Amino acid sequence: MAEEMFGRLVSIMMVFSLLLSVFTTRSCSDHVPLIMWSSEGGSLWTQDPPVAGHIVSRSQLETYLSSAFGSAPNSAPHTVLLFLQDRLSVDDITLYGGVFGNKQDSVFPNLETALQSSSSLLVLPSVSGSASVPEVLQGLLNVAPLSLDPEQLNELHLDVSSPALLVFRLPFGTGSNEMAPKDSLRENDRLMGNVLDAVKAQAVPYTAVYTALAPSWVTRDVNPAPQSVGRSLLQATNDVYAPLQILDNMGKVCILFWASNLTVSVLQSGQWQKADLTDKTFISSGVEKNGSCNASNSQLILKYGNILGFQTFQLTFAMSQRLYPVSARQWFTLDQVQLNYDGHNATFNGSDGITAPSEYSYHCQMVSSSDYPLLVPSTPTDNAKQWILTFTDFQIQGFGVTGENFSYANDCASFFTPGIWMGLVTSLLLLLILTYGLHMILQLRSMDRFDDPKGPAIAVPQND
Template sequence: MAVLWVSDKPGAMEFLLILLSILCTGSCSGQVPLVLWSSEGYPLPQQNPPPAGHIVSTGQLDSYLSSALSTAPQNTLVFLQDQLSVDDFTVYGGVFDNKQDSAFPHLESALQASSSPLVLPALSWEGSSSILPLLQKHLGTPPLYLDPSSLEQLSLNASVAALLVIRLPYSPGSDPMSPKEALRGNDAVIGQVLDIMKTQAVPYTAIYTALKPSREAQEMSMGVQSVGRTLLQTPSSSYAPVRYPNDSACILMWAENLSVFQERDQKWTRFELGPMTFGAGATVTFDGSSCNTTRSRLVLNYQNVLGHQTFRLIFSMSRSFYKVSARDWFTLDHVELEYETQRLVFNGSRNIYAPAEYSYRCESVTSYLYALLVPSDPKDPLSSQWRVSFEDFQIQGFSVSGNNFAYASDCASFFTPAIWMGLLTSLLMLLILTYGLHMITQLRTMDRFDDPKGPSISVPQNE
């Protein structure tokens, strides 16, 4: 709602969160918060907050950042979380729980050490998606996506501006404690990064925000549940799909999450390509892409992905006529992953297909766990080091008309596992009922009975 400035006093974080809970009651569910602070000894300029109940727009965010970065250290850390809401601070912070049980101990310590942190409780979704382009404009340097291990190997200079982005996932489960555990894990990453900056003795400006609110996402998930097979025409999201080319598109692609995983030290490191691919903050280029009536090739070019300077994700599609169905079909033949001089190919033509006039949609397209994408060479060492995952994925490589997807062919089969279980159970019950009826119809009554008034039957015994 409003911008709050908090001085460096004991209990500042608690006071901040109490004010946030008062100002944002019932009206901050559709926005994301933004917290900006600087390293100890580098105060931020004072600014006049907007009136209570005001949602900060992209233009106002630009003004706040311009004023804050005018005197702040030029080494800027952006902790970009998938989902975050003000309620996460008030529920899981140090206001209603004791200090030892807070989910944000490192963040609270950093805010208390900073003389004048800036807090925007209600930032519009457009503003959150434009945070990286705005910072790039003010700092004059492109964003560099890192993890803590990569940051330790990076030599920073206080006189040279750097825009460092650390992605923080947020995927709580059904357990009520899961959101708090996820936030506590992200806070530990924040503490680790700040310790590295302190060790290198480099002043910094830090920003903690998210791409979308967590509370609204949870409420929507409680009210609207996925029911397996859905046919879409336009993705339900705040950003538009990728279009190539922009003037007259022949390829459309969209995904809720576009992730790649690399194994390092027997641990999988995830990198989310979505913010670099979709929305106002997209930095992806399409050099090498092409399309015609029989072949389509979408090339997504990135920079600084998991420490690799050049990184490419390539979707290769083809269109063919099948006599059996008497129609054209398109298939996603390959998904290629290229970086530096390395190349890994995943095959998908046997699993990912749709009529040529349709688009293809699937809730999950991965190279692991019910994989629709299979490495072309399982013996290739790279196949065990990389994974790809596309959630709520939709693509169309032919017959594109306008900016919207055509009717979608969903990957969910008509006979889902639940339907098969119901059919088999019903068949088993029907067989039992049929057998029981058959046994009942075979029952016969005796046509002759003993006369109870007649002489009883005696059996002589030999002595």
Template structure:
């Protein structure tokens, strides 16, 4: 029991040191962490200094020393997104080890001689690590999962590159900790299967892209002196603007423009990319904003304005949002919920096509298999008409009504309490006393009776 307790403490201390190394590493360049461990001894790798980013060339040089001549079996746990902050937030460093989302990973990294940590690896593309391993091993990756691997006999006479794809949290159904804990259980099952077959392995855990990208902020422009309590201002990207004859015509801004063409498990945020506006146009009655992305996606926003006699004013509506990818097009109708006075902009914290949707997918596209396509816009604001200022939106008409469910609940509760108070005051004001009282020490009061 004492040995088990000591081993548990050593694993916790080792992983805590790993977390503190992650936390101390900060940089302005896009980066992903990379954890590497093996069933056998690994060549030593000097611990990087705080703030150092390991280059892809440096990693390639180290992998050359890892992959000595002969066959190797590599388990690549490739998560959709991963950053060092995921370990510091969900690793349970300052709490109980059972609260950690990476319990199997902690156990795998318990031996310093068979594990290597690269807190910050220069990120150069979603397929860079796969291409690097494929080049080093000379084999193509094989996509597997625990169920498939349990029925697969691994041939150790040749090199194997087994790719295990892991999702990342998307804030739709599960919390990030639950998703990462599920990924950790998958890693534990895969390692158990490989160990049961007595296959020597090299395991790598990293991400296709960072889950948190730190904006590049030049330190040369920061004031010198005391800045312990100074708060760094967040960098906000400018809105997308389409001009006609150097005059602003359409403006759009969103914190996130996430699209999915394969259901709720795979999202791509287009807000981080710079689009081309080719195909956009506008006039006094119709506006079209076309966002062409290099990743192959095209988002088109079709807006129109019309005079409504009932309100005696012009209103604009976002009639249609089209998503194009791979030669297919999905259309989402937004005219029922996305509208505002023509001189205003429209703003909504969440514009989705799946939960309380403001965008409704049209199913009338023959030959288009787009039933799983989804949109999710966060902090979305758009204006297609009557732009007066080239840098700011007009007054925003928000999608959330003033009397929300919480406000109604508060009003009803206050009304009930007020009625109780009024009823109590009414009862108190109508309390009366007796005109005469009996004196227990004196003669009893006699009331004469008359016939």
């Protein structure tokens, strides 16, 4: 019976995982699972579980939990153990659990044992990350949360007569090695087992909640590359490396920058010398990144070492934000890209096309200072004439950043591309031919008069 109940748990999560992967874009989601169980017998949850694929909002979460922590005699114990992991997704439970695979390989032996021994189980496979489970529990219990290490619980005497919210933070490894998250989950399960054993030793009834602050698979596995398919709404980045992030004074991400290829070329002794900065910028951390952000201006500064023989080499992106009365909304523009090398400057002005609404990011398949340039030298005599900047799959956001991923992108590709124009002209030509043919057919008329075959025969006189 216990194994069947836990099997249903994982089955539900697998269905939710499949539906969410079909109907949502996992790279932009912030949904986490929530598992709640009680040491007391009886059914404590009066709300029906959500339908498959449903994302539980904060108000719905409050409804679910308030039905458990009521004033009725059979309400859940008000000693709440909140196991709050840094990152967790439904895929972690279905992938590393042992119900459908080798049970000896499961990383959740203590969690499975606790769930199997509890007859009151609430499973919410997809809870909105903005629901803030700790705040909801704090409001329902009307008690301040107490953060503890698992080892400190033995030193704490729990009072059954008063509610308590004990928060245990569980880290989550995100190494490149596939075993890193698995080992991290196994260690967290061991810590949960120690906490549950310590509570049982004090004979205190409890309600346990296992959830996370953010999903794990968003940053660990799924980071689709920006697509270069015309005007599209882009969000997320390449699956090889994450975007470059600049933090503000409050420690929040305020600038995001990404490119699949970042190349600079300089004219030296009559020949063009090229340097690829992609690896130094995004992969090997061979760049010193700085920046500044405020309500009207943002600046991204990338400082490199020896580039093309120059001892100092700095690349600066200057962005500004202003209100356009015509559209009645804020727009940001990339005003300048400046090179500083060994005391010399080369400044490129951004064209009018490098712009996007302030809550969007900007994306372009190719941003270059040559061949249909979007970057134009500031003056004819500027050193920028000796340089060529080429950014492939360029994407940047200097305002309105809400997380570690790009917002929807305003693409530089015009809506009416040459292919669209060719299709429209060809369709129009075929439509004209069809219209002319129909017109000719409609103009056909049948004869309304015929010769009478029964009339008098024609007499032809003959001369002898």
